[in-house]
Amino acid sequence: MRILLTNDDGINAPGLGVLESIARELSDDIWIVAPELEQSGKGRAISLTEFVRVRELEPQRYAVNGTPSDCVLLALDELMPQRPDLILSGVNAGQNIAEDTTFSGTIAAALFGMQHGVPSMALSQSKGFQNPHSCPWETPTAWGAKVLAPLIEKGWPDDLILNVNFPDRAPDEVKGVMMTRQGFRDERIIRTEGREDLRGNAYYWIGYRGKLSNPDEGTDLRAIYDGYVSVSPLHVDLTHETFLAEMRASFDS
Template sequence: MRILLSNDDGIHAPGLKVLEDIARTLSDDIWIVAPSEEQSGAGRSLTLSRPLRVRQFDARRFAVSGTPTDAVMMALAQLMPAKPDLILSGVNRGANLAEDVMYSGTVAAAMEGALAGIPAIALSQRYADTGLGDEVSFAAAEGWGERVLRPLLGSEWTPGTVVNINFPPVPAEAVKGVKVVRQGMRDYGRVRLEPRTDPRGFPYYWLSLGRIEHALAPGTDLAAVAEGYVTVTPLHLDLTHERSLEALHGAYL
């Protein structure tokens, strides 16, 4: 089985090394094509206004000067001799829960694989509030990565879908198990713009995501990760809202 690895934290991210270790328990045919620098929050963006450059580290490891979507496109169209059987994206430093999936470059890389008809999985490690920078622990992902992936490999795969996996911020031995859950939703009010001033006196703004108090709806990724479970959430690329489609048809009769 040929597996392509990518991410949005960049080619040198510690989570990518964690993902490589997990992937090598599944196959010895591993290819890595990832952004050369961190692209968190890049979503499904493409690089259209400047050229893409590729740096090769070894026969199956490359960095692309673009977004996660660029990296997967480059892998499939130029760098790999044939399509992979599976695409794994991550392990992201930080969770991709609820509406995070709309912004996530980690999920976007997996979605590009799904568009190409390839089974694709995004993996993310939530971290505690005290875990900053290189202090983030990937213990749950390291201990549970293979266990949560193997059952998926033998499952029936619906075209145009992506599986989104999130690991809770606890030691591997404290993980309670795996739950298949739906995508949750938070209050959009958690987005903050912090105004600052540069040394020349000009204003600039730092975008951040603040904590908000919200009810954790049962059966969602938000609730299950908070309870200490690894979450598995199937996502699909078709964003059409079927009930609204029918209602809008009626508006034009």
């Protein structure tokens, strides 16, 4: 099995090293094509108005000065002699759950692979739940292959990706694996903070509030809060089917 690895945290991110260790438990044919620099929050962006450069760091390992989706496209069209059998994106430093999934570069890379006919999965390690700096990389290292292997063996429909999130807990404190749906937070978690530089000019940081919500049972949020590995099937169809039916009924009448 040939596996392509990518991420949005960059070619030197610790999570990519964790992902490689997971992948090598599944296969010895590993290719890595990842962004030169961090691309968190870039979502499904592709570089249409500027050229993209690629550096070969060693055989089957490349750094791209572009987005996660750029990396997948270049891997499939230019860098790999044959298409991969599987794409793994991550392991992201921070959970990609609930609304995060719509702007996550980690998720975007997997979706781009799926749209090009390659089974794809996104992996993320939750952080900041135990303390502001907690991000236990030993948890995906210990649980990664155990979670992925049966999913790969079973397979999944070609119009979706699997989104895997590991809880912010030590490996022996993880309660198990839970199949979940995407949740929604009950409060806005993205915030802005204005500051002033040494010349008196305003600038702004954008980031997370870090406040917990009260999610429903069966959601990715609840699973992570309760200490489970969350596995969610995601796809790109954003249609709200219930209201679409209402609109059709209203306009037809």
